[in-house]
Amino acid sequence: MLQEVDLAPKSLRRYEGVVGEEQVRALRELASPLRGKRVAHINATSYGGGVSELLRSLVPLYRALGVDADWLVIPGTQQFFQVTKGLHNGLQGAAFDLTEKAKDIYLTHNQEIAHLLERQYDLIVVHDPQPAALRTMHGRDGARWVWRCHIDTSESNPEVLAFLRPFLADYDALVFTMQEFVPAELAGLRTVIIPPGIDPMSPKNMTAPTDLTQQIVAWAGVELDRLLITQVSRFDPWKDPMGVIEVYRRVRRELPGTQLALLGQMALDDPEGWRMYHDIVGETRGDPDIHVLTNFTGIGNMEVNAFQCFSSVILQKSLREGFGLVVSEALWKGTPVVAGRAGGIPLQMPDGIGGFLIDSIDDCVEKTARLLRDPREAQELGVLGRNHVRQHFLITRLLADELRLLASL
Numbered sequence: 382m383l384q385e386v387d388l389a390p391k392s393l394r395r396y397e398g399v400v401g402e403e404q405v406r407a408l409r410e411l412a413s414p415l416r417g418k419r420v421a422h423i424n425a426t427s428y429g430g431g432v433s434e435l436l437r438s439l440v441p442l443y444r445a446l447g448v449d450a451d452w453l454v455i456p457g458t459q460q461f462f463q464v465t466k467g468l469h470n471g472l473q474g475a476a477f478d479l480t481e482k483a484k485d486i487y488l489t490h491n492q493e494i495a496h497l498l499e500r501q502y503d504l505i506v507v508h509d510p511q512p513a514a515l516r517t518m519h520g521r522d523g524a525r526w527v528w529r530c531h532i533d534t535s536e537s538n539p540e541v542l543a544f545l546r547p548f549l550a551d552y553d554a555l556v557f558t559m560q561e562f563v564p565a566e567l568a569g570l571r572t573v574i575i576p577p578g579i580d581p582m583s584p585k586n587m588t589a590p591t592d593l594t595q596q597i598v599a600w601a602g603v604e605l606d607r608l609l610i611t612q613v614s615r616f617d618p619w620k621d622p623m624g625v626i627e628v629y630r631r632v633r634r635e636l637p638g639t640q641l642a643l644l645g646q647m648a649l650d651d652p653e654g655w656r657m658y659h660d661i662v663g664e665t666r667g668d669p670d671i672h673v674l675t676n677f678t679g680i681g682n683m684e685v686n687a688f689q690c691f692s693s694v695i696l697q698k699s700l701r702e703g704f705g706l707v708v709s710e711a712l713w714k715g716t717p718v719v720a721g722r723a724g725g726i727p728l729q730m731p732d733g734i735g736g737f738l739i740d741s742i743d744d745c746v747e748k749t750a751r752l753l754r755d756p757r758e759a760q761e762l763g764v765l766g767r768n769h770v771r772q773h774f775l776i777t778r779l780l781a782d783e784l785r786l787l788a789s790l
Contacts, residue, residue: 382497382498382499382500383423383453383454383455383456383494383497383498384427384453384454384455384456385451385452385453385454386427386436386437386440386452386453386454388437388440388441388444388452389441390441390444390445391438391441391442391444391445391582392445393405393408393409393442393445393446395582396581396582396777399581399582399771399775399777400771400775400777404777404781405777407781408446408777408780408781408784409446411781411784411785411788412443412446412447412448412784414788415446415447415448415504415784415787415788416446416447416448417447417448417449418448418449418503418504418787419449419450419451419500419501419502419503419504420443420448420449420450420451420502420503420504420505420506420787421450421451421452421453421498421500421502421504421505421506422436422439422440422450422451422452422453422506422508423453423454423455423498423505423506423507423508423512423515424436424452424454424455424507424508424509424511424512425454425455425457425462425465425508425509425511425512425650426454426648426650426651427452427454428646428648428676429615429646429647429648429651429676430615430646430648430651431531431577431703431704431706432508432509432531433648434580434583434585434682434706435577435706435776435779436452436508437452437583438580438582438583438776439776439779439780439783440452442776442780443780446784451500451502453498455494455497455511455512455515456493456494456497457490457511457650458490459652460486461486461487461490461511462511462650462651462652463652464483464486464487465487465510465511465650466650466651466652466653467479467483468487468510468511468541468544468545469509469510469511469532470619471537471538471540471541471542472510472530472532472534472537472538472541472542472545473532473533473534473536473537473619473701474533474535474536474537474538474701475538476538477538477540477541479540479541479544484544487514488514488518491512491513491514491515491518492518494512494515494518495515495518495519498515498519501522501523501524502522502524503523503524503525504524504525504526504527504787504790505524505525505526505527506526506527506528506529506783506787507526507527507528507529507552508528508529508531509529509530509531509532510545511650513528513545513548513549514545514548516528516548516551516552517547517548517551525553525787525790526551526552526553527552527553527554527555527556527786527787527790528549528552528554528555528556529556530555530556530557530558530562530703531558531577531703531704532562532703533558533562533701533702533703533723533724533725534557534562534563534564535561535562535564535724537564539566542564542566543566546566546567549567549570550570552570553571553790554571554572554573554786554790555567555570555571555572555573556572556573556574556575556786557572557573557574557575558574558575558576558577558703558704558724558725559574559576559724559725559728560574562703562724573786575779575782575783575786576704576725576728576773576774576779577704577706577725577774577779578709578774578775578776578777578778578779578780579706579709579710579713579770579774579775579776580775580776581713581775581776583682584681584682584683584686585682585683585685585686585710586686586710586713586714587686589683589686589687589690591690593687594686594687594690594691595687595691597683597684597687597688598642598687598688598691601642601672601674601680601684601688602672603640603642603672603691604640605691607638607639607640608636608638608639608640608693608753609639609640609641609642609688609691609692609693610628610629610632610639610640610641610642610692610693610694610695610696610749610753611641611642611643611644611688611689611692611694611695611696612625612642612643612644612695612696612697612698613644613645613685613688613689613695613697613707613710613711614643614644614645614697614699614707615645615646615647615648615651615654616643616645616647616654616655616657616658616661616675617651617653617654617657618653618657618700619699619700619701619702620697620698620699620700621698621699621700621721622643622645622657622661623660623661623664624698624742624745625641625643625696625698626641626643626661626664626665626671627742628696628698628742628745628746628749629641629671631742631746632746632749632750632753633670635750636750636753636754638670639670639753640670640671640672641670641671641672642671642672642674642688642692643661643665643671643672643673643674644674644675644680644684644685644688645658645673645674645675645676646675646676647675647676647677658673658675661673685710686714689707689710689711689714689716690714690716692711692716693752693753693756693759694716694717694718694719694736694749694752694753694759695707695708695711695716695717695718695719695736696718696719696720696745696749697711697718697719697720697721697726698719698720698721698739698745699720699721699723699724699726700721700723701723701724702721702723702724702725702726703724703725704724704725704726704728704729705720705723705724705725705726705729708720708726708729708730708735709729709770709774711766712729712730712735712736712763712766712767712769712770713767713770713771714763714767715760715763715764715766715767716763717735717736717737717752717759717760717762717763717766718730718735718736718737718766719736719737719739719745719748719749719752720736720737720738720739721738721739721740722738722739722740726738728773729766729769729770729773729774730766730769731769733762733765734762734765734766734769735762735763735765735766735769736748736752736762736763736766737751737752
């Protein structure tokens with residue numbers, strides 16, 4: 382059988398204080414056609430990355446609404462995940478040598494996964510390219526199937542997209558974060574636009590006392606009386622951590638004493654992340670004011686929360702980005718963000734709200750230094766960003782969108 386993730390129950394009542402009783406009541410009404418239905422969310426890892434964080438909150442909320450929901454994780458070998466990371470990058474536009482051997486590894490493993498899906502479901506949501514062939518390999522089996530894409534596929538590698546398209550065509554609906562991400566090659570298939578959202582009740586986003594956040598960042602090596610820039614991301618070339626290091630070094634020349642934290646969540650399905658991590662450690666060795674921290678060095682959601690609260694500026698210097706949950710996470714704490722104008726980030730940061738969108742290293746340096754020099758402007762932008770996230774990017778809105786889609790199927 383596929384691995385079922387053990388999840389703690391959630392109470393919808395806790396969310397009323399954030400979104401109001403009316404929104405919670407609306408969720409119960411949206412869920413009523415699905416009560417008693419069996420729903421499965423299937424992805425490639427239970428930790429490290431935005432998808433796993435979303436599912437850890439979403440699936441218990443389904444259950445709180447009376448929907449019989451499971452979160453299932455596929456097994457995978459290093460060889461399989463190397464291929465699927467290549468497919469992932471290819472969907473984002475990178476070159477990938479899609480050899481016959483790579484295709485065989487992908488198809489053979491998806492066939493094995495199909496045999497492990499033993500329980501019957503009414504609705505199955507498959508996330509991202511790793512298990513995308515599962516619908517074809519397993520057959521419909523009386524269910525309605527959804528493929529949920531969390532990455533920027535606006536300029537996909539044509540060969541990779543052509544390989545995956547026949548599998549995607551078997552789904553009843555395809556979900557993307559933005560209309561701009563829907564490839565023209567998928568014309569004729571049912572596509573739905575649903576941006577992600579953050580969980581305000583999770584350890585990463587719940588309100589934390591100032592003295593606690595200070596204790597946590599100090600424990601991690603940060604000096605509390607000096608400025609701190611932080612980027613929270615997977616260690617991935619698309620997140621441009623080397624560019625972040627360059628920005629920090631140039632800002633530090635203008636504002637001596639500035640510190641940098643790079644917080645990365647290492648994921649089971651991302652072998653490329655370890656190579657990037659070692660490159661970053663090598664590049665930053667010898668600078669005691671750069672803190673490279675991961676979930677394997679004691680940095681969990683509460684620590685990320687603390688860094689996002691305490692930092693003077695959060696960077697998200699993405700070159701390509703599906704959505705970038707960490708932007709909404711930082712804005713929810715009222716911390717200003719300087720971020721690449723990529724993918725779903727501008728949705729979260731319209732002009733004049735939350736911080737600044739940038740298109741170059743020079744622009745990033747200028748805007749970061751500006752916010753560090755002007756705490757009042759930084760605070761004003763952060764307040765506007767928090768309000769924008771409250772209105773558009775909380776998990777209750779995401780849940781409502783998903784319930785509407787599944788009920789329509």
